[in-house]
Amino acid sequence: MNQINPKKLLHSKWTAVKPKQRQKHFIVTKVKFDELGEVSLCLIEAVLTRAEFSIDWRELTQETDWLMGWK
Numbered sequence: 055m056n057q058i059n060p061k062k063l064l065h066s067k068w069t070a071v072k073p074k075q076r077q078k079h080f081i082v083t084k085v086k087f088d089e090l091g092e093v094s095l096c097l098i099e100a101v102l103t104r105a106e107f108s109i110d111w112r113e114l115t116q117e118t119d120w121l122m123g124w125k
Contacts, residue, residue, distance in 0.1 A: 056115045056122055060085070060093045063111060068098065069121040077102060079124045085111070 058066075068080045077100035086095035096111040101124075114120045 056117055056120065058111070058115055060087075060111060063093070063096065063114075066122070067124050068114060069123065069125045071117075071119055071121060074107070075100075075105070077105065080107075 063082050063085045066082045068082070070078050070080065079101040080098040081101060082096060083099045083106065084095065084097040085093060088094040093111045096109050097106050098109050099106045
């Protein structure tokens with residue numbers, strides 16, 4: 055399991071183990087926090103096409119789906 059600090063999510067780089075819509079490399083472009091300090095929005099952007107996707111940030115902890123950095 056990937057260890058992630060939500061406050062350091064912004065601008066972090068990720069590699070999809072199984073490409074999403076023919077995209078493999080992503081960067082977190084937007085993170086919003088609610089009043090309690092919990093992540094309420096996390097947007098990732100495909101590096102190649104700049105397509106943006108909303109994602110539950112907890113999905114990034116699954117090593118079967120996501121790898122930290124660009125591999």
